[in-house]
Amino acid sequence: MKYSLIIFSVLIILLYLMLEALNFFVAGFPSYKHPRINISINNLISDKSLKIKNYDYKDFLRVYSEEYKKLNYTGRIKRIGCGSQENGKYNLIFKTDKYGFRENKDERYSYSDVVLIGDSFTMSNCINKPYDFKSQLEKVNSNNSYLNLGIHGTQPWQQLAIAKKILNNTDFKKLVWIFYEMNDYENPRNNNLDTYNKMISDKETLNNSINTTINLWSDFLSEPVIEKDYLVEEKYIQKNSFLTKLKIFFIYKTRGLSTITKYFKTYPELLDKESYNSTVNDMYKFAKNKKVKELYIYYVPSYIRLSYKKFNNHPQIIQLNNLKNNVKKIAENNNFNFIDGEDAFKDLKNKLSIFHYELPTHYNEFGYKLMAEDVFKKINIKK
Template sequence: MNLTKKIFSIVCLTISTFLLIYVFYRSEIHWNGTRRDYYFIYYLISSALVLSSIITFYINEKIKTYLIIILSSVVFSLYAFEWHLTMGKGLYKKAKLYKQQTGKDYDTRTNWEIYNDLKKEDENIVSDIPPKSHLAQEGKLFPFSGISNSKTIQCNENGYYAIYQSDRYGFKNPDSEWDKKEIEYLLIGDSMTHGECVNLPNDIASVLRTLSKKSALNLGYNANGPLIEYATLREYLKPNVKNVLWFYFEGNDTSDLDSELNSLILNSYLKNLNFTQNLIFKQNEIDELGIKKIERAREKIEKRNNLTFKLLKFIKIFNLRKSIYMSIYEPQLQPQPQFKEILKLAKELSTKNNSNFYFVYLTGYHRYKTTYHHKSYNKVKKIIEELNIPFIDIHKEVFEKESNPLKLFPFELSGHYNVEGFRKVAEAIHKFISK
C-alpha cells in the first residue's frame, strides 16, 4: 500500500474517532445527557465517518486517490463557506438596514463585550440566566428566574442590546406589578414571552398592560420548556390572577421538555402536587447562585484568547453548521405523553386559583421561510382541545393576515419577533380574551 495513501486512512480514522469521542463528551459529560436529541445527528455523522475511515484501508489505490481528491475539495468548500459567513454577511445586512431605518450604528459587540463594557460603569449589572442552564449542574436549588433588582442584559437581534431592570424575583417586570391587588394577565413561557431582544415596554406583557390599562405579570424566561413553566407557575402564582396565559413556541418547546424530564427536582413537581422549593423566600440564594454562574462563565471566556476562540469556532465550522441548521430545521417533534399531563395540571392549578387558563400557540420564523408540515401543530391542538383549554392560534390571528409574515422578525431574518411582531401578538391576545 502506498505510504501516503495509508497515512490518509490513518489520519481519517484518527480524526473521525476523535470527533466521535468529542461528541460523546459534549452530549454525555458536558450536558449530562440532557441534549441527546441535539447531538443525535452528530453521533450519526461521526459514527459514519469512523466506519468509512476503516473501509478506506481495504479499497484499491485508484478509488482511494479519487476519495482524497473529493474529500479535499469538500473540506476546502466547507471552510470557504465558513470564511464567507465569518466575515459577517448577515451582520452586514442587519447593520446596513439598521442604519437606514434609525440613522444609528448597529451594536456589533458580543454579549460578553457589552457585559464587560457596562460593568465598568455599573458593577452591579448582570446578564440573564436561563433556568435551563441549571440542568447541566443541578444542585439543591433550581431557580426559575434571574438575579433580582438588577440591570439585566439580554440579547441583540434588532441592532441594540435589550437591557431591563429585573423585579424583586428576577423577572422582567416593573417591580410594582407584584404589589397590585388584581393581576389581569399572568404570562408563562420561554424567550418569546420573556421579551428577548426588545426593551420594555415592547414585550408582550408591557403591551397587554397598555391595552388593558391593568396589571400583567411576566414569568417567562429564555429557554424555558413546559415543565419549568409549570414549576414556575406552582412557585409564583398569586391568588388574585384573572387570566393565566400559557405560551407554547412551536420551535423548541417539545425538545426543551425532553431535557427537563431528566431533572430530579423538576420531576418532583409532577410526582408530588405538594412539592415546593419556596423560591419566593430564597431570592438571596438565587441571586448568589446567579452571580457565581455569571462569574464562572466570565472567567472561562477570559481564559480563552479571543483570537483562539474565534479560530476554534472556525475550525468547527460553527457558522456554517448554524446556518444549515436554521435553514432546514423544522419543529416536527411530537409532544411527549408528559406534555398533556403538564397542561392538565397547569389548568387545574389555575382553575383552583379562580383564574382563567388560555393556551397561546406561537409560530416561528421557519414556518414562513421553509415548507411547513402541520403534524406537530395538529397534535398539540388536539391535546389542548381534549383538555377544553381555549386555544389562541397566533398564526391565524396574526401571521396569516400578513402579506409578508417575515417582516415581524428582525430584518426579516431568523430570530424572535421584532417590536411590531410582539405588539401584534399582544393585540391579538387582548382582542381574543376581550370579545
C-alpha cells in the same frame, strides 16, 4: 481549449438558471434580496430599509429615566447581552422584580387580571420597554393588569413549577400560557421528573432554577446606566468578510435545491404527547383550585413556518402542523382555549417583517405589537 471554455461557460450559465428556476418554483420569491452582512451599530441605526423604529438615545436610557423609576420595581438593573444575535445594536436592560422576573410591580403578585407565562417570546428577548410584549398589551388596553412570568430557555414543565410556587398567593382572572413552536418540546417533563419534583417541593431549588435560567448571558449593572451599557460591543459585531459573503451567496442561490432535498428527509414526531398532556393537565388542576376559569394556550409560529411561501405539503411544514394539531388537541382536552398565533400575521404581505432584518431571530417590536393585539382580541371575545 477554446471550445472547452465555451462549453464550460454555457454549463455554468445553465446551472445558474436552473438554480434560479428552483428558487422561484420551489422556494418562492426571496424574502430579502440583499442579505445584510455587515452588522455594525452605525450601519444598522442608519439603515433606511429597516421599517421598524430605530432606537435613539432616550430609548437607550429609558431604564434610568425618572418615568421608569416611578414604576418602583424592587429588584436590580440587569443587562442581557443578546444584541449581537438579535438586533445587532442594543442589548436588553431592565429592572427585575422581587423574584427576578422582568418589570413586574410587587402588587401584581397580589392581584393581576392576566398572568403571562412562557419562555423568551413571553419575556420578549432583547426588546426593551415599552416595546416588549407586556408593554404592547398595556398599550392596547390599559385597564388590564398583567403579570409576566416569562423566562428565556424554560420548558412547559418548568413554567408549570413556576406557576405552582409563585402564584399561590396571587389572585388572577386569566392565564395565557405561550407555546413556542421551535423548542417548547425539546426537553419533556418525563425526562426531568426528579428536577421537577424538587422545584415543586423545595423553594430553594426553584429559586436557584429561576436565577440560573434568567441570569444566562447576563450581568447586573451599577447605577447610573449609560449608553455604552446598551450598545453591542465592537468585538461581538459580525465582520463583513469575503468568506461570509461567499457563504451567504451559495446559501441564497441553492435554497430551492435545498428545499427539494428536504422532501427526502424523515421528519419525526416532535412532541412527547404523554408528557405534555400531563403537564397541561396539572396546570389545569392548579388553575381550577384557584378558581381561574379562563385558560389559554397561545401558539407562537416559528421563522421556518412563516418563511415558507409555497408548498404547504412540504414535510417540514407537515411536521410543524402535526405539532400544532397535537398541542391544540391536548389544550382543548384539558379545558384550555387554543389560540393559533399565526393568525396575528396572516394579513402581512411579508411575514418575515416581524423578525429583525427578516432573519431568524426573536420578534422585533412590530412582531410583538401584532402578537399583543391578537392576544388581547382573542382573550377578550365575549362568549
